[in-house]
Amino acid sequence: MRTSHTSAYQEMMINSKLLEVPRGSYQRELNAKRVRKIAAKFDPRLVNPPKVSYRNGHYYVFDGQHTIAVLKLLNGGRDLMIRCIVYTGMTESEEALLFAQQAGEAAKLTPGDKMRAMIYGGDPECMAFLKATESVGLRLDYAQRRGKHRIGCIGTAFEEFKRVGADLYKEALSLIVAAWHGDPESLRAETIQSVTRFIELYRQEYDPRRLVSRLHKTDPLTIYREGRAMGVNMAGYKKYLYQVFCIYNGSSKKKVLPMKF
Structure with a gap:
Protein backbone atom coordinates (compact mmCIF):
# COMPACT_ATOMS: atom_id res chain seq x y z
CA MET A 1 0.00 0.00 0.00
CA ARG A 2 1.29 3.47 -0.93
CA THR A 3 0.45 6.89 0.45
CA SER A 4 -0.33 10.08 -1.48
CA HIS A 5 -0.55 13.20 0.70
CA THR A 6 -2.90 12.10 3.50
CA SER A 7 -4.61 9.28 1.59
CA ALA A 8 -3.44 5.69 1.28
CA TYR A 9 -4.19 3.72 -1.88
CA GLN A 10 -3.83 0.21 -3.23
CA GLU A 11 -4.93 -1.85 -6.21
CA MET A 12 -7.92 -4.11 -5.54
CA MET A 13 -10.31 -6.31 -7.49
CA ILE A 14 -13.85 -5.09 -6.76
CA ASN A 15 -17.18 -6.34 -8.05
CA SER A 16 -18.73 -3.65 -10.23
CA LYS A 17 -22.03 -3.91 -8.35
CA LEU A 18 -20.26 -2.39 -5.33
CA LEU A 19 -18.91 0.61 -7.25
CA GLU A 20 -21.02 3.75 -6.72
CA VAL A 21 -20.89 6.89 -8.87
CA PRO A 22 -21.80 10.06 -6.88
CA ARG A 23 -23.73 11.77 -9.68
CA GLY A 24 -25.85 13.67 -7.19
CA SER A 25 -22.85 15.73 -6.12
CA TYR A 26 -19.74 16.27 -8.25
CA GLN A 27 -19.89 13.56 -10.94
CA ARG A 28 -21.27 14.05 -14.44
CA GLU A 29 -23.93 11.92 -16.09
CA LEU A 30 -22.86 8.80 -17.93
CA ASN A 31 -22.55 9.33 -21.70
CA ALA A 32 -24.06 6.13 -23.11
CA LYS A 33 -23.17 7.05 -26.71
CA ARG A 34 -19.53 7.49 -25.75
CA VAL A 35 -19.57 4.18 -23.88
CA ARG A 36 -20.75 2.35 -27.01
CA LYS A 37 -18.15 4.12 -29.15
CA ILE A 38 -15.31 3.16 -26.81
CA ALA A 39 -16.56 -0.42 -26.53
CA ALA A 40 -16.47 -0.78 -30.32
CA LYS A 41 -12.72 -0.09 -30.36
CA PHE A 42 -11.85 -1.45 -26.94
CA ASP A 43 -8.29 -2.57 -26.23
CA PRO A 44 -7.88 -4.05 -22.70
CA ARG A 45 -4.14 -3.28 -22.79
CA LEU A 46 -4.90 0.45 -22.71
CA VAL A 47 -7.32 0.43 -19.79
CA ASN A 48 -6.48 2.61 -16.79
CA PRO A 49 -7.92 1.26 -13.53
CA PRO A 50 -10.87 3.28 -12.21
CA LYS A 51 -10.01 5.38 -9.17
CA VAL A 52 -12.19 4.78 -6.15
CA SER A 53 -12.56 6.31 -2.69
CA TYR A 54 -13.49 3.94 0.11
CA ARG A 55 -15.53 6.10 2.47
CA ASN A 56 -18.13 5.21 5.10
CA GLY A 57 -18.22 1.61 3.92
CA HIS A 58 -18.83 2.50 0.27
CA TYR A 59 -16.66 2.47 -2.87
CA TYR A 60 -17.19 5.82 -4.62
CA VAL A 61 -15.85 6.17 -8.18
CA PHE A 62 -14.28 9.58 -8.75
CA ASP A 63 -12.49 8.74 -12.01
CA GLY A 64 -13.38 5.99 -14.47
CA GLN A 65 -17.16 5.57 -14.50
CA HIS A 66 -17.10 5.26 -18.31
CA THR A 67 -14.42 2.56 -18.12
CA ILE A 68 -16.63 0.59 -15.73
CA ALA A 69 -19.63 1.00 -18.04
CA VAL A 70 -17.59 -0.22 -21.02
CA LEU A 71 -16.36 -3.30 -19.15
CA LYS A 72 -19.92 -4.17 -18.08
CA LEU A 73 -21.24 -3.64 -21.60
CA LEU A 74 -18.60 -5.99 -23.00
CA ASN A 75 -19.58 -8.52 -20.32
CA GLY A 76 -23.13 -8.63 -21.61
CA GLY A 77 -24.37 -6.05 -19.11
CA ARG A 78 -23.47 -8.31 -16.19
CA ASP A 79 -21.43 -7.25 -13.17
CA LEU A 80 -17.81 -8.38 -13.07
CA MET A 81 -14.64 -8.02 -11.04
CA ILE A 82 -12.70 -4.88 -11.98
CA ARG A 83 -9.18 -3.90 -11.00
CA CYS A 84 -9.37 -0.52 -9.26
CA ILE A 85 -7.07 1.88 -7.44
CA VAL A 86 -8.72 2.36 -4.07
CA TYR A 87 -8.01 5.35 -1.82
CA THR A 88 -8.84 5.54 1.88
CA GLY A 89 -8.98 8.52 4.20
CA MET A 90 -10.43 10.96 1.67
CA THR A 91 -13.34 13.34 2.21
CA GLU A 92 -16.01 13.88 -0.43
CA SER A 93 -14.56 17.34 -1.14
CA GLU A 94 -11.13 15.81 -1.77
CA GLU A 95 -12.72 13.31 -4.14
CA ALA A 96 -14.35 16.15 -6.06
CA LEU A 97 -11.08 18.03 -6.42
CA LEU A 98 -9.25 14.91 -7.64
CA PHE A 99 -12.08 14.22 -10.08
CA ALA A 100 -11.66 17.74 -11.49
CA GLN A 101 -7.96 17.13 -12.08
CA GLN A 102 -8.30 13.78 -13.85
CA ALA A 103 -9.84 13.30 -17.25
CA GLY A 104 -9.58 9.52 -17.48
CA GLU A 105 -9.45 7.67 -20.78
CA ALA A 106 -13.14 7.41 -21.56
CA ALA A 107 -14.40 10.97 -21.56
CA LYS A 108 -12.54 14.25 -21.25
CA LEU A 109 -13.89 16.68 -18.69
CA THR A 110 -15.66 19.74 -20.07
CA PRO A 111 -15.07 23.13 -18.42
CA GLY A 112 -18.54 22.71 -16.89
CA ASP A 113 -17.73 19.28 -15.46
CA LYS A 114 -14.50 20.56 -13.98
CA MET A 115 -16.02 23.76 -12.56
CA ARG A 116 -18.87 21.89 -10.85
CA ALA A 117 -16.41 19.52 -9.21
CA MET A 118 -14.03 22.28 -8.16
CA ILE A 119 -16.87 24.25 -6.60
CA TYR A 120 -18.20 21.15 -4.85
CA GLY A 121 -14.70 20.51 -3.56
CA GLY A 122 -14.48 24.05 -2.17
CA ASP A 123 -11.75 25.48 -4.40
Whole structure:
Protein backbone atom coordinates (compact mmCIF):
# COMPACT_ATOMS: atom_id res chain seq x y z
CA MET A 1 0.00 0.00 0.00
CA ARG A 2 1.29 3.47 -0.93
CA THR A 3 0.45 6.89 0.45
CA SER A 4 -0.33 10.08 -1.48
CA HIS A 5 -0.55 13.20 0.70
CA THR A 6 -2.90 12.10 3.50
CA SER A 7 -4.61 9.28 1.59
CA ALA A 8 -3.44 5.69 1.28
CA TYR A 9 -4.19 3.72 -1.88
CA GLN A 10 -3.83 0.21 -3.23
CA GLU A 11 -4.93 -1.85 -6.21
CA MET A 12 -7.92 -4.11 -5.54
CA MET A 13 -10.31 -6.31 -7.49
CA ILE A 14 -13.85 -5.09 -6.76
CA ASN A 15 -17.18 -6.34 -8.05
CA SER A 16 -18.73 -3.65 -10.23
CA LYS A 17 -22.03 -3.91 -8.35
CA LEU A 18 -20.26 -2.39 -5.33
CA LEU A 19 -18.91 0.61 -7.25
CA GLU A 20 -21.02 3.75 -6.72
CA VAL A 21 -20.89 6.89 -8.87
CA PRO A 22 -21.80 10.06 -6.88
CA ARG A 23 -23.73 11.77 -9.68
CA GLY A 24 -25.85 13.67 -7.19
CA SER A 25 -22.85 15.73 -6.12
CA TYR A 26 -19.74 16.27 -8.25
CA GLN A 27 -19.89 13.56 -10.94
CA ARG A 28 -21.27 14.05 -14.44
CA GLU A 29 -23.93 11.92 -16.09
CA LEU A 30 -22.86 8.80 -17.93
CA ASN A 31 -22.55 9.33 -21.70
CA ALA A 32 -24.06 6.13 -23.11
CA LYS A 33 -23.17 7.05 -26.71
CA ARG A 34 -19.53 7.49 -25.75
CA VAL A 35 -19.57 4.18 -23.88
CA ARG A 36 -20.75 2.35 -27.01
CA LYS A 37 -18.15 4.12 -29.15
CA ILE A 38 -15.31 3.16 -26.81
CA ALA A 39 -16.56 -0.42 -26.53
CA ALA A 40 -16.47 -0.78 -30.32
CA LYS A 41 -12.72 -0.09 -30.36
CA PHE A 42 -11.85 -1.45 -26.94
CA ASP A 43 -8.29 -2.57 -26.23
CA PRO A 44 -7.88 -4.05 -22.70
CA ARG A 45 -4.14 -3.28 -22.79
CA LEU A 46 -4.90 0.45 -22.71
CA VAL A 47 -7.32 0.43 -19.79
CA ASN A 48 -6.48 2.61 -16.79
CA PRO A 49 -7.92 1.26 -13.53
CA PRO A 50 -10.87 3.28 -12.21
CA LYS A 51 -10.01 5.38 -9.17
CA VAL A 52 -12.19 4.78 -6.15
CA SER A 53 -12.56 6.31 -2.69
CA TYR A 54 -13.49 3.94 0.11
CA ARG A 55 -15.53 6.10 2.47
CA ASN A 56 -18.13 5.21 5.10
CA GLY A 57 -18.22 1.61 3.92
CA HIS A 58 -18.83 2.50 0.27
CA TYR A 59 -16.66 2.47 -2.87
CA TYR A 60 -17.19 5.82 -4.62
CA VAL A 61 -15.85 6.17 -8.18
CA PHE A 62 -14.28 9.58 -8.75
CA ASP A 63 -12.49 8.74 -12.01
CA GLY A 64 -13.38 5.99 -14.47
CA GLN A 65 -17.16 5.57 -14.50
CA HIS A 66 -17.10 5.26 -18.31
CA THR A 67 -14.42 2.56 -18.12
CA ILE A 68 -16.63 0.59 -15.73
CA ALA A 69 -19.63 1.00 -18.04
CA VAL A 70 -17.59 -0.22 -21.02
CA LEU A 71 -16.36 -3.30 -19.15
CA LYS A 72 -19.92 -4.17 -18.08
CA LEU A 73 -21.24 -3.64 -21.60
CA LEU A 74 -18.60 -5.99 -23.00
CA ASN A 75 -19.58 -8.52 -20.32
CA GLY A 76 -23.13 -8.63 -21.61
CA GLY A 77 -24.37 -6.05 -19.11
CA ARG A 78 -23.47 -8.31 -16.19
CA ASP A 79 -21.43 -7.25 -13.17
CA LEU A 80 -17.81 -8.38 -13.07
CA MET A 81 -14.64 -8.02 -11.04
CA ILE A 82 -12.70 -4.88 -11.98
CA ARG A 83 -9.18 -3.90 -11.00
CA CYS A 84 -9.37 -0.52 -9.26
CA ILE A 85 -7.07 1.88 -7.44
CA VAL A 86 -8.72 2.36 -4.07
CA TYR A 87 -8.01 5.35 -1.82
CA THR A 88 -8.84 5.54 1.88
CA GLY A 89 -8.98 8.52 4.20
CA MET A 90 -10.43 10.96 1.67
CA THR A 91 -13.34 13.34 2.21
CA GLU A 92 -16.01 13.88 -0.43
CA SER A 93 -14.56 17.34 -1.14
CA GLU A 94 -11.13 15.81 -1.77
CA GLU A 95 -12.72 13.31 -4.14
CA ALA A 96 -14.35 16.15 -6.06
CA LEU A 97 -11.08 18.03 -6.42
CA LEU A 98 -9.25 14.91 -7.64
CA PHE A 99 -12.08 14.22 -10.08
CA ALA A 100 -11.66 17.74 -11.49
CA GLN A 101 -7.96 17.13 -12.08
CA GLN A 102 -8.30 13.78 -13.85
CA ALA A 103 -9.84 13.30 -17.25
CA GLY A 104 -9.58 9.52 -17.48
CA GLU A 105 -9.45 7.67 -20.78
CA ALA A 106 -13.14 7.41 -21.56
CA ALA A 107 -14.40 10.97 -21.56
CA LYS A 108 -12.54 14.25 -21.25
CA LEU A 109 -13.89 16.68 -18.69
CA THR A 110 -15.66 19.74 -20.07
CA PRO A 111 -15.07 23.13 -18.42
CA GLY A 112 -18.54 22.71 -16.89
CA ASP A 113 -17.73 19.28 -15.46
CA LYS A 114 -14.50 20.56 -13.98
CA MET A 115 -16.02 23.76 -12.56
CA ARG A 116 -18.87 21.89 -10.85
CA ALA A 117 -16.41 19.52 -9.21
CA MET A 118 -14.03 22.28 -8.16
CA ILE A 119 -16.87 24.25 -6.60
CA TYR A 120 -18.20 21.15 -4.85
CA GLY A 121 -14.70 20.51 -3.56
CA GLY A 122 -14.48 24.05 -2.17
CA ASP A 123 -11.75 25.48 -4.40
CA PRO A 124 -11.48 29.15 -3.28
CA GLU A 125 -10.97 30.69 -6.73
CA CYS A 126 -13.84 28.75 -8.27
CA MET A 127 -16.09 29.57 -5.33
CA ALA A 128 -15.27 33.27 -5.77
CA PHE A 129 -16.09 32.98 -9.49
CA LEU A 130 -19.47 31.41 -8.67
CA LYS A 131 -20.24 34.09 -6.07
CA ALA A 132 -19.33 36.90 -8.47
CA THR A 133 -21.50 35.42 -11.25
CA GLU A 134 -24.51 34.89 -9.01
CA SER A 135 -24.18 38.36 -7.46
CA VAL A 136 -25.31 39.94 -10.75
CA GLY A 137 -28.31 37.63 -11.17
CA LEU A 138 -26.71 35.00 -13.40
CA ARG A 139 -25.91 31.35 -12.81
CA LEU A 140 -23.47 28.86 -14.24
CA ASP A 141 -24.89 26.12 -16.44
CA TYR A 142 -22.54 23.18 -15.90
CA ALA A 143 -24.06 21.39 -18.91
CA GLN A 144 -22.92 24.45 -20.88
CA ARG A 145 -26.22 25.25 -22.55
CA ARG A 146 -27.05 28.92 -22.94
CA GLY A 147 -30.38 29.97 -21.44
CA LYS A 148 -32.15 32.87 -19.76
CA HIS A 149 -29.74 34.25 -17.15
CA ARG A 150 -27.47 31.20 -17.64
CA ILE A 151 -23.81 31.24 -18.60
CA GLY A 152 -22.80 28.23 -20.66
CA CYS A 153 -19.37 29.51 -21.78
CA ILE A 154 -17.89 28.66 -18.39
CA GLY A 155 -14.31 28.33 -19.61
CA THR A 156 -14.26 31.79 -21.21
CA ALA A 157 -16.07 33.47 -18.32
CA PHE A 158 -13.69 31.93 -15.77
CA GLU A 159 -10.63 33.01 -17.76
CA GLU A 160 -11.93 36.59 -17.85
CA PHE A 161 -12.68 36.46 -14.11
CA LYS A 162 -9.13 35.31 -13.36
CA ARG A 163 -7.60 37.84 -15.72
CA VAL A 164 -9.39 41.01 -14.59
CA GLY A 165 -10.55 40.18 -11.07
CA ALA A 166 -13.97 39.97 -9.45
CA ASP A 167 -14.86 43.68 -9.48
CA LEU A 168 -14.33 44.32 -13.17
CA TYR A 169 -15.86 40.94 -14.06
CA LYS A 170 -19.00 41.80 -12.09
CA GLU A 171 -19.12 45.27 -13.66
CA ALA A 172 -19.06 43.78 -17.16
CA LEU A 173 -21.72 41.15 -16.42
CA SER A 174 -23.99 43.63 -14.64
CA LEU A 175 -23.95 45.91 -17.68
CA ILE A 176 -24.72 43.01 -20.02
CA VAL A 177 -27.66 42.05 -17.79
CA ALA A 178 -28.87 45.66 -17.61
CA ALA A 179 -28.75 45.96 -21.39
CA TRP A 180 -30.32 42.65 -22.42
CA HIS A 181 -31.98 41.32 -19.25
CA GLY A 182 -30.34 37.90 -19.38
CA ASP A 183 -31.17 37.14 -23.03
CA PRO A 184 -29.35 33.87 -23.87
CA GLU A 185 -27.80 35.39 -27.01
CA SER A 186 -26.23 38.14 -24.90
CA LEU A 187 -24.34 35.56 -22.83
CA ARG A 188 -22.21 34.17 -25.62
CA ALA A 189 -18.48 33.83 -24.99
CA GLU A 190 -17.71 36.54 -27.55
CA THR A 191 -20.00 39.05 -25.83
CA ILE A 192 -18.79 38.37 -22.30
CA GLN A 193 -15.17 38.57 -23.38
CA SER A 194 -15.53 41.67 -25.56
CA VAL A 195 -17.58 43.69 -23.05
CA THR A 196 -15.16 42.75 -20.26
CA ARG A 197 -12.18 43.85 -22.33
CA PHE A 198 -13.90 47.05 -23.43
CA ILE A 199 -14.49 48.02 -19.80
CA GLU A 200 -10.94 47.06 -18.88
CA LEU A 201 -9.54 49.19 -21.69
CA TYR A 202 -11.78 52.23 -21.21
CA ARG A 203 -12.60 51.99 -17.51
CA GLN A 204 -11.70 55.58 -16.71
CA GLU A 205 -13.31 57.00 -19.85
CA TYR A 206 -16.53 55.23 -20.77
CA ASP A 207 -20.03 56.12 -19.55
CA PRO A 208 -21.81 52.99 -18.19
CA ARG A 209 -25.26 54.46 -18.86
CA ARG A 210 -24.37 55.17 -22.47
CA LEU A 211 -22.97 51.66 -22.93
CA VAL A 212 -26.14 50.04 -21.51
CA SER A 213 -28.38 52.26 -23.64
CA ARG A 214 -26.43 51.60 -26.83
CA LEU A 215 -26.27 47.84 -26.21
CA HIS A 216 -29.98 47.70 -25.37
CA LYS A 217 -30.82 49.16 -28.78
CA THR A 218 -28.68 46.53 -30.50
CA ASP A 219 -29.60 42.93 -31.32
CA PRO A 220 -27.54 40.85 -28.85
CA LEU A 221 -26.33 38.68 -31.74
CA THR A 222 -24.72 41.67 -33.48
CA ILE A 223 -21.39 41.41 -31.66
CA TYR A 224 -21.05 37.75 -32.63
CA ARG A 225 -22.29 38.05 -36.22
CA GLU A 226 -20.44 41.22 -37.18
CA GLY A 227 -17.26 40.10 -35.47
CA ARG A 228 -17.29 36.74 -37.19
CA ALA A 229 -17.95 38.43 -40.54
CA MET A 230 -14.63 40.26 -40.22
CA GLY A 231 -12.83 36.95 -40.77
CA VAL A 232 -9.07 37.32 -40.52
CA ASN A 233 -9.12 41.09 -40.93
CA MET A 234 -8.67 41.42 -37.16
CA ALA A 235 -7.28 38.70 -34.91
CA GLY A 236 -9.02 36.86 -32.08
CA TYR A 237 -11.09 38.71 -29.51
CA LYS A 238 -10.28 42.12 -31.04
CA LYS A 239 -12.83 41.75 -33.83
CA TYR A 240 -15.57 41.32 -31.20
CA LEU A 241 -14.15 44.10 -29.03
CA TYR A 242 -14.30 46.30 -32.13
CA GLN A 243 -18.05 45.72 -32.36
CA VAL A 244 -18.57 46.89 -28.77
CA PHE A 245 -16.34 49.90 -29.51
CA CYS A 246 -18.43 50.80 -32.59
CA ILE A 247 -21.74 50.27 -30.78
CA TYR A 248 -20.64 52.55 -27.94
CA ASN A 249 -19.38 55.37 -30.18
CA GLY A 250 -22.19 55.20 -32.72
CA SER A 251 -22.47 58.45 -34.68
CA SER A 252 -21.68 60.66 -31.70
CA LYS A 253 -19.26 63.51 -32.23
CA LYS A 254 -18.86 64.44 -28.56
CA LYS A 255 -18.53 61.14 -26.72
CA VAL A 256 -16.27 59.24 -29.10
CA LEU A 257 -13.64 57.06 -27.49
CA PRO A 258 -10.26 56.69 -29.18
CA MET A 259 -9.30 53.32 -30.62
CA LYS A 260 -6.65 51.73 -28.41
CA PHE A 261 -6.37 48.20 -29.79
